[in-house]
Amino acid sequence: MIRLRKSPWFLLFFFIVVLIFRLYSLQMDPDPRVRSQAGSQYWARLRVTTPRGYIRDRNGISLAISTPSVSFFIDPTLWEPANAPLLQDLIPRSRFERISGKIDGRYFLIARKIDPPVSDKIANLKLPGLFWVKETKRIYPQGNTLSHVLGFCDIDDRGLAGSELYWDSVLYAPPEGRIIAKDARGNFVDIAIPGQSLAVDNDSTVQLTIDSRLQHILERRLREGFVSYKAEWAAGILLEPSTGRILGMASLPDFDPNDRNTFLAKESLRNNVISRVFEPGSTLKPIIMGNLIDNGEVSKQTSINCQGRIKVADVTIHDIKSHGRMDPSSIISDSCNVGMVISVRNSDPFQTYSFLKRCGFGDPSGIEIPGEESGLLIPPSQWRGSVPATISIGHGIGVTPLQLAVATGALANGGKVMKPYIVSEIRSRGGSIQYRGKPVTVSEAFSEKTSKWMVEAMRAAVEKGTGRSAEVPGSSVAGKTGTAQVPGSGGYQKGDYTPSFVGFWPSYSPRYLLLVVIGNPRSGDFLGGKVAAPVFRNIVLDIEQIS
């Protein structure tokens, strides 16, 4: 018998077989304890922050973007307090004082969302016990510009106001968990795993209808008026009357979303265009008159005698002077209160109420930013005594500047009340279009014939009436002044006024509509024609130079 077992080749063969078997069992079917230990050493699950989406203007210029930043923390068990002076000028003082002493625990945050080059300086110190994690930080490159529309975010990039809040579901992407491998030195190796995307980005975009250039003009000129007339607040809105698309929206006082200290100023966070309710005064007259003409209660040939004052119920309504015989056009151009009161004396309150609702008063417009007020329009059952008369001259009704602009836009565009919109397009992550703003006709407020006639009357108001200060040669501006008293408890506050001017141009085919409201000017002047109209004119001049 062959003594194979004693053959050295057999022994070698046997050894190799055992080796192969052992290798196979170790590789393919390791002990569960080994598997668990290797997993914890080899794999790690990291939380990776995702940048927030973009907000851009109609020309694609970024108004809100997320940029890389770094957050630093220490492990107190590894940290040397003696190293703290190296960070003294680079981190907040309160944090510096803490890390100069003993700290309990295994984690202590020392600085959140630091921009380069400061973050690079800290990282390059390579201090033991100091660690960092990359995050993103929300930046608004244009500072105060359009601050109320853009809004701002919290430290964790969640929207808190404005478009950031309204469209948070589109812009915000939650942190992702990524499975990362570690090598023998503990360095992370990003491994492509089926189903896990390599790129961590967010290209979701909210594109506004705002034009940055027009917005800058609107804000600059409004701020000039706000400062020179020492106003408490101001609002300006620029839109296309034919579509309802908003091209500019300004509110003062404002804030810088990059600097939270500016949030503390009184009323700075309030968007006066959609959140401020005020009595419009004489700017409401063309709208009321349009309704009277459509109803046949007043015609172009109607003649009314203004004697400077008129008593209605228990109230006496005054004019600046006695205008004498007036037709509806001159009632508008000279802003005659008595003429309006006489014109509406036979009006049906329910019909007037219904008309004002059709114009958009008393309800929010549905614009795509939060914080919109409905205004104040009391039910017709409560229109007793002097209420119908006072409403005809723009008192006893509360409106927002946006509502007033939209209703005046109906006069400019042939009678249609257009839904205002400020977002032109929303693209979600991946590029698919989620929402598209488009012109929507809400209602028909005026006939085309009436709106044309009212445009002529408003053109006359600027050519030869109370709105002369708004005239821009060559631009054919049509508009109306307003000087409303400010209501308080028990009546109107003496010495408080809200001058305003609403206009559109060119009157024969309106391309722009602009409303300027200056709240409580303290400089001495308070008439709409003297305060708001010049601001309006300056804005029109600037816009015409770049259009």
Added chain:
Amino acid sequence: MIAETLHLPFEEKKQIKGRGSTCILLCAGVASLLMGLVALRLYSLDLEYKLADIQRQIVIREEEQARLEKDLAGLLNPTRVYSYARSELGMKASANIGIVKVSPSERPMMAGNGETGAETGRFRRALVWLVDSVTGKASARQ
């Protein structure tokens, strides 16, 4: 007792030798296969390192792009452009601006479209007169 050494016939010796060589070759083949698998595994690890390195570079470039986009948005800020024009370039907004709108039918034709010099001169004089009458300033004439 002296152990007897078995002397096999030549053919049997040859047979056993053949079988042994086959086993060794087989083992060597399997071992080579396994080593090949190991080599592939090391190669895939190397590729993963390279992939991770590329991924890091992508992240760096994306961060740089975000910073550049932020800088660009800041540079395009109309407020910045306006204040730069005023403070650095010394430009001023004119206090006396007139706007003249010319209808499309009255616009001068561009050179090469067949308009004569006389027609151009007449239109130009009319336009200058119009500007003068609106602004009242001889300085409008060039």
